[in-house]
Amino acid sequence: MKTFVLGGGCFWCLDAVYQKTTGVTSVVSGYTGGHDPHPDYYSVCSGTTGHAEVVAVTFDEDIIPAEVILDMFFALHDPTTLNRQGYDVGTQYRSSMFYETTEEKILFEEAIERNQELWRDPIVTEVSRLPRFYVAEEFHQNYYAKHPEQGYCQVIINPKLAKARKYYSAWLNA
Template identity: 65%
Template sequence: MSSSSTETFVLAGGCFWCLDAVYRRVRGVLDVRSVYTGGQTEHPDYESVCSGTTGHAEAVVVTFDPMIVPADVILDLFFTGHDPTTLNRQGYDVGTQYRSAMFPANEQQRTLFEQAINKAQPLFQDPIVTTIEEPQKLWEAEDFHQDFYGNQPFNGYCQVIINPKLAKVRKDYAVWLTH
């Protein structure tokens, strides 16, 4: 498949395990990678990012085929898969590493992301605090974090935090899911 038939978004919405679990179940999503981005530290690792001192966010790189799943569905799923109204927090996860952020690769994506925020705002009582940040170097998260839910579905975090998010996605986006 040629690269011209794919699109890639870099999105941060709290713990990357949650968005990773959502996007891996979507038809037309070709790859999902958990990464650290948006910070100033070279070669960050999970421990340093969790300290809140690196400036990095936990994010996912989602590569998809827009002929199978439209970009607006990928972005709608982003706003369904986390709470974009809480600043630097997702549930029990607190800190800038859990911020809601979008990292556009170009001006077209920036416009698309701005439109997605405006489209999603009426769905929330509180203001959306998702930031659109300049793209920065992506640092791949450790192997342990890649497809965390798929590899550890009975982990307590998966059962308590991820399963309810997946249930919401299944309810609202079943037509786009593979399983």
């Protein structure tokens, strides 16, 4: 099993797609990359902790290649906007990839290079060593599955799921 820690705006969006991805065994919403030793949703949303909203995606490489997980990441958010994804604005929504090993760092850098050709503007995704990962509150775990009728899910997440189904249907189990 391999785990990537990725931030691409609100963690609910990435969580919703990766939860439906074949070969993914776990998706945990959380916070990382900041200085506050006790982050919570409200402090992270204030933009003062330095943390990003992220997901820890654990997957079986014998079922789904790491490159597919990473290419999906770049398809599911706009990696060319600094500290912003749609209406979500602030450093907590930055495009980010947090590595634990040199191998992961190389995979992340290769994914940026590979996906740059799909974007007119430069990719600004931050690639950093993973500091401590803080699990987000239970309310945020598997949010879309628990609240599919909620407005944010309907307006923001459903289009991302539709895009994932269009380009990654071979890997989605729903």
